[in-house]
Amino acid sequence: MHELPVVMDIIREMDEQASAHGFHKITEIELVIGELSSIVDESVQMYFDVASQNHPCENAKLKFAFEPAMLKCRECGNEFPHEKSFQCPKCGGDAMLVKGSGRSFYIKSFDGE
Amino acid sequence: MKVIIMKELLEANDRLAEENRSYFKENHVLCVNLMGSPGAGKTTLISAIADELQDIQIGVVEGDIASSIDADKLEQKGVHSSQINTCGECHLDANVIRQGAEEIAMKNGIVFVENVGNLICPAEFDLGETVRLLAASVPEGDDKPYKYVPMFSYADVVALTKCDLKEAVGFDTTYFTKGLRAISEAPIYEISLKKGQQREGIKELAAFLRKKYEEV
Ligand SMILES: Nc1nc2c(ncn2[C@@H]2O[C@H](COP(=O)(O)OP(=O)(O)O)[C@@H](O)[C@H]2O)c(=O)[nH]1
Ligand SMILES: [Mg+2]
Ligand SMILES: [Zn+2]
Numbered sequence: 001m002h003e004l005p006v007v008m009d010i011i012r013e014m015d016e017q018a019s020a021h022g023f024h025k026i027t028e029i030e031l032v033i034g035e036l037s038s039i040v041d042e043s044v045q046m047y048f049d050v051a052s053q054n055h056p057c058e059n060a061k062l063k064f065a066f067e068p069a070m071l072k073c074r075e076c077g078n079e080f081p082h083e084k085s086f087q088c089p090k091c092g093g094d095a096m097l098v099k100g101s102g103r104s105f106y107i108k109s110f111d112g113e
Numbered sequence: 114m115k116v117i118i119m120k121e122l123l124e125a126n127d128r129l130a131e132e133n134r135s136y137f138k139e140n141h142v143l144c145v146n147l148m149g150s151p152g153a154g155k156t157t158l159i160s161a162i163a164d165e166l167q168d169i170q171i172g173v174v175e176g177d178i179a180s181s182i183d184a185d186k187l188e189q190k191g192v193h194s195s196q197i198n199t200c201g202e203c204h205l206d207a208n209v210i211r212q213g214a215e216e217i218a219m220k221n222g223i224v225f226v227e228n229v230g231n232l233i234c235p236a237e238f239d240l241g242e243t244v245r246l247l248a249a250s251v252p253e254g255d256d257k258p259y260k261y262v263p264m265f266s267y268a269d270v271v272a273l274t275k276c277d278l279k280e281a282v283g284f285d286t287t288y289f290t291k292g293l294r295a296i297s298e299a300p301i302y303e304i305s306l307k308k309g310q311q312r313e314g315i316k317e318l319a320a321f322l323r324k325k326y327e328e329v
Contacts, residue, residue: 002204002206002234002237002238005125006122006123009122009124009125010122013118013120017116017118021114021116028115035262035263036236036262036263036266036267037123037237037263038233038234038236038237038263039237069262069266071295082262086259086292086295086296094291094294094295095295096294096295096296097262097266097295097296097297104121105121105122105123105237106119106120106121106122107118107119107120107122108117108118108119109115109116109117109118110115110116110118111114111115111116112114112116113114
């Protein structure tokens, strides 16, 4: 439920962008969500559907791009995205989280008319 | 026409968190963000640390969904507390922490923020703390670092609480440590604070926090 304030930020940003670009409608918003960001796409969508009413981004399609955390193998140095295991897919060695990876949450782009 | 903006969200909270960080620094306060599941032993831990660090002033900002039981309990012990009821919110953010901190108006000491019991939501929210302390209790299971990667990767120090229950629940410490080490270098303190029993591990954790306080 902590997604509501960030959805409000998205809508505010889109209000500004729409007037800056002379769009009367925002049709699509692309959001990047890191695996470690604790942001849930379904909650974003749910709050957005309600809160965007009567804003230029009402009915805009939300496109979510997920960014996994990256792990680096302690044995062979291989970097790979975290899926289920902390084990290296190449050599089976133990891996370590790449600091800062998977934490992003940002608006990548939008489209309007 | 597609427009690329790369606009960071969560910026507003992060900005307030930085302001809190300077506020704590100016007042010579070490702020410890204490996170963990409901019942992990957070309040018990604060109370035991206060016993160990009698020469340092201890304050608490309690975050709770609705009650003030924990704050009352600590206040009775002489720990200066303020209560923030989140009214159902799942985590504390930088804004409410500032209000709580100003209410107890502490200078020169350690302020614990007992975050809302939750292993998911608080991970994302920087409060302006210096130390992120995660209380993970033995009965929750040895697989938690594998399942709650954001929370465990975010911790600066882990208190493994209720170690007296290890045998009873079949807790595999090696497996727990291996999972944590994949995502974090945080030191682990194994702690036992069962009522009526010899306390274990708390002196070491208190010494770690004392050192952090001296570094402020
Ligand atoms: N056996 C055992 N019980 C503990 C220990 N630490 C706390 N508890 C108990 O666990 C329960 C929850 O503790 P509390 O500190 O209120 O957890 P919080 O919800 O995280 O603040 C209480 O009944 C405590 O007495 C411990 O080291 N061993
Ligand atoms: Mg408590
Ligand atoms: Zn490898």
